[in-house]
Amino acid sequence: xxxxxxxxxLAAHGAxxxxxxxxxxxxxxxxxxxxxxxxxxxxGLDPYWFSAVINVGSLLGLAMVLLRLGAVRISMLRVMTIxxxxxxxxxxxxxxxxxxxxxxxxxxxxxxxLVTEGRVTWAxxxxxxxxxxxxxxxxFALPLLGYLxxxxxxxxxxxxxxxxxxxxxxMLYFAWRVHYFGEIFPLPFLVKSDAERVLGLVVAHSxxxxxxYLLFDTAVLLPGIMARGLRPRYLFVSLIxxxxxxYWMMRLDxxxxxxxxxxxxxxxxxxxxxxxxxxxxxxxxxxxxxxxGAWLLLIAMPFYxxxxxxxxxxxxxxxxxxxxxxxxxxxxxxxxxxxxFLPYYSGWTTYDPWGLNTPEFAHRFIQPADVERLRADVIVxxxxxxxxxxxxxxxxxxxxxxxxxxxxxxxxxxxRDSRYELWLISYGSEFYRQRRRWHYGEGDxxxxxxxxxxxxxxxxxxxxxxxxxxxxxxxxRLEEDHVAIxx
Numbered sequence: 001x002x003x004x005x006x007x008x009x010l011a012a013h014g015a016x017x018x019x020x021x022x023x024x025x026x027x028x029x030x031x032x033x034x035x036x037x038x039x040x041x042x043x044g045l046d047p048y049w050f051s052a053v054i055n056v057g058s059l060l061g062l063a064m065v066l067l068r069l070g071a072v073r074i075s076m077l078r079v080m081t082i083x084x085x086x087x088x089x090x091x092x093x094x095x096x097x098x099x100x101x102x103x104x105x106x107x108x109x110x111x112x113x114l115v116t117e118g119r120v121t122w123a124x125x126x127x128x129x130x131x132x133x134x135x136x137x138x139x140f141a142l143p144l145l146g147y148l149x150x151x152x153x154x155x156x157x158x159x160x161x162x163x164x165x166x167x168x169x170x171m172l173y174f175a176w177r178v179h180y181f182g183e184i185f186p187l188p189f190l191v192k193s194d195a196e197r198v199l200g201l202v203v204a205h206s207x208x209x210x211x212x213y214l215l216f217d218t219a220v221l222l223p224g225i226m227a228r229g230l231r232p233r234y235l236f237v238s239l240i241x242x243x244x245x246x247y248w249m250m251r252l253d254x255x256x257x258x259x260x261x262x263x264x265x266x267x268x269x270x271x272x273x274x275x276x277x278x279x280x281x282x283x284x285x286x287x288x289x290x291x292x293g294a295w296l297l298l299i300a301m302p303f304y305x306x307x308x309x310x311x312x313x314x315x316x317x318x319x320x321x322x323x324x325x326x327x328x329x330x331x332x333x334x335x336x337x338x339x340x341f342l343p344y345y346s347g348w349t350t351y352d353p354w355g356l357n358t359p360e361f362a363h364r365f366i367q368p369a370d371v372e373r374l375r376a377d378v379i380v381x382x383x384x385x386x387x388x389x390x391x392x393x394x395x396x397x398x399x400x401x402x403x404x405x406x407x408x409x410x411x412x413x414x415x416r417d418s419r420y421e422l423w424l425i426s427y428g429s430e431f432y433r434q435r436r437r438w439h440y441g442e443g444d445x446x447x448x449x450x451x452x453x454x455x456x457x458x459x460x461x462x463x464x465x466x467x468x469x470x471x472x473x474x475x476x477r478l479e480e481d482h483v484a485i486x487x
Contacts, residue, residue, distance in 0.1 A: 001340030002357065003028040004047045004098065007037035008344075016180070018357040019343055019350050026177065027339075027357030029186040032132035033100040048098065055095040058102035059083045065109040066269055069116070070276035086269070089299060090306040094259035097310070101259045104134055105266050112235070112270050115144050120158045123148055124165035131170060135186060139246045140263070141166070143238035187362040188253070191355045194365075194402045195251035202248045209252065210244060212298045213264035219294035220268045223286060235274075239267040253356065257306050265299075312432035315341050317425060317467050318446075322346040324463035332377035332456045337407065338446070342380060351376065353407060365402050371414025377456045379415045379449040382427060383408040386486055389422055389447035389479050412447070420449035423461070424470040424478060441470035441478050 002018075006028035009017045016034070018025045028034045040050040063082035067074045086092070086105075094101045107130040114123040127141035145162050152158035178184055195203045217240070243263055252260050272279075272287065279287070318338065322345035325331075333349045336342050339357055343350040351374060355362035361370075371379065383389060387405050391412055398413065399406035415422075424441035425448060426433040436443055448469065450460050465471065470478060 001098070001344050003030060003034055004037065005340075005344045007034050007047060008041055010034065010038040011041040018339075018352070020347060022349065023359070024181050025357055025359060026181045026183060026186045027188065027352070029135050029188050030100055030133055031135075031173075031177075032129065033103065033134075051098045051100075052096070055100075055102040058106040059086060059095075062086065062102065062106045062109055065106065065113055066273045069109075069113055069270065069273035072276060082269075086265075088295065088303065089262075089265050090257040090302050091259050091262045091265075092257065093306045093310045094257035094262075097256050099256060099259055100133055101257070101262050104130070104137070105262055107133060108137070108140055108263060108266065109270060111141065111144060112239075115148055116232075116274065118148070118152075120148050120152065120161045121165060124162050127166050128169055132173070135189075136243075136246065138170075139243045140238060143234070143242050147234045147238065183359065187359060188356050190362040191402070192251040192253060193249075196401070197249070203251055206250060206252050207248045209255065209258060210247065210261050210264070212302060213258070213261045214240075214244070216294050216298045217264055217268045219298075220287070220291050221271060223283075223290060235267075235271060239263060239270070253354070257310075258302065312428045312435070314429040314431070316429055318342060319345055321425075321463050321467050321469075324466065325460065328456060328459045330456065332454065332460075333374070334378045334380060335371060335374060335376045335411065336378075336380035337382050337411070338380055348377075353411060355402075365400055366407065366410055367398050368410050368414035369398075371411055372416075372419075375451065377451050377454040378460050379411055379420065379447075381408045381411045381447045381449075383412075383447060385444055388412070388483050388486075389424070389445075390476070390483065391416075392483065408447075411449075415449035419452060421452055421472055422475050422479065423448040423450060423464050423472070424475045425464060425468065440468045441475060442482070 005018060006016055009015060009020055009022075013020060016024055016026065016028075018027055036054070037047050037050060041047055060079055060083055063079040063086070064074055066082055067078055072078065091101050091105075107126060111123060111126040111130060114126055123145065127137070127145055130137035131141055145166060149155055149158045149162055183190075198204050247260055250260075318341045322342045325342075325346040325348060331346070331348045333351070334342065334346070335351045335353055337353060339350065339352045339354070342348075350357075351361070352358040353361055353366040353370075355366075381389070384405055387408055389412060395409060395413065399410055424445045426438065426440055426442070427444040427446050433440070433443070438444070448460075448464060450457055450464075454460070461469075461471070463469075
């Protein structure tokens with residue numbers, strides 16, 4: 001939804017901004033994907049259907065590239081079998097949410113095909129496309145292109161191609177974006193690099209998220225390594241070692257369907273395809289059995305969990321509230337931790353306190369004083385269930401380290417009772433609320449703080465009231481009961 005907002009503004013106003021007529025901002029770092037969706041919007045296509053079509057087409061294309069790598073004749077049955085197998089991994093839900101995870105996978109697989117065939121020119125073009133689709137694609141592209149140059153019979157000529165087709169255009173693009181945005185790095189990179197690390201290097205949560213995929217790759221690839229030695233080794237460095245080290249050092253926000261680790265199951269498929277011709281029938285049967293077993297033990301439960309989350313988090317109420325806000329005679333301002341549906345459908349001027357889309361808060365963590373200074377018409381915070389929408393006795397006056405509880409606490413502290421009025425709405429879909437047997441405003445909820453003297457107060461309150469918002473004093477009672485139960 002954030003990327004769709006950038007795409008819409010690019011299509012309608014010719015500027016890359018988080019909200020209409022806002023400052024240039026680089027919250028949607030997937031530049032080529034944003035531009036592609038903007039082009040679709042420009043000609044009147046719906047971004048949801050467009051992203052779905054591109055993702056499905058990329059999934060089929062990925063299957064054909066894998067068959068080409070394995071030197072296996074392409075047929076509809078084989079393409080559908082491979083596509084169906086790929087769709088059994090949690091990353092499929094990121095694709096269903098509008099992320100470009102499958103185009104990214106297709107570009108990476110295509111790059112591997114071109115590298116193994118020694119096609120320097122086309123590999124450089126594919127690398128450029130991959131890095132424009134996702135800037136962290138550089139952690140894959142540079143090692144692969146470096147191998148192509150080093151292993152070439154004419155290193156000078158190969159380096160010249162890489163420099164002319166990949167490095168020079170990439171540097172020009174980098175220089176343009178620094179000039180356009182006034183930022184050396186994209187805002188999400190700044191936010192994701194602002195994290196506590198073990199030994200100053202590894203973000204423990206990011207490492208933990210990757211382990212099931214690393215174990216899956218080990219289970220699937222280890223028999224082949226022990227039997228005959230999987231080659232080429234440079235692919236292990238380019239596809240596993242370097243990118244995994246990079247992602248371990250990043251805070252992985254918005255990691256829908258573990259989308260940042262799409263490359264790990266893809267790597268297993270790529271290496272198996274590369275060795276398919278040398279694999280005997282009995283070995284293929286063993287591989288299939290091991291693969292199914294590893295999927296059941298390591299991937300099936302995360303897949304089910306992501307399916308349940310995808311089903312729960314449809315945000316129909318949030319969408320309806322945002323659309324109601326957009327129909328008000330004058331649009332207002334909001335601070336919201338939910339930087340997708342609400343800004344996109346309301347069209348309001350929006351500050352993202354986490355910093356992914358607001359440069360000021362990407363460089364430094366938002367403070368209660370910022371909330372008071374901005375004086376937004378409405379503040380929306382989604383706290384962890386253990387947290388509160390009311391200031392608690394043990395809280396500090398403000399928090400400095402970038403964590404989600406600290407973020408929501410700073411917003412609550414800034415939205416003091418004398419200026420703002422607390423409303424509660426249920427988070428996610430009505431199905432989610434009913435499945436958890438919560439009443440409206442209980443359990444997983446959003447805190448809506450309405451500025452009491454805002455000229456848009458009555459319109460916001462009416463929109464919340466129509467969509468099951470819980471008003472004070474009932475909201476205060478529910479939140480006090482919530483705190484008492486948690487304690």
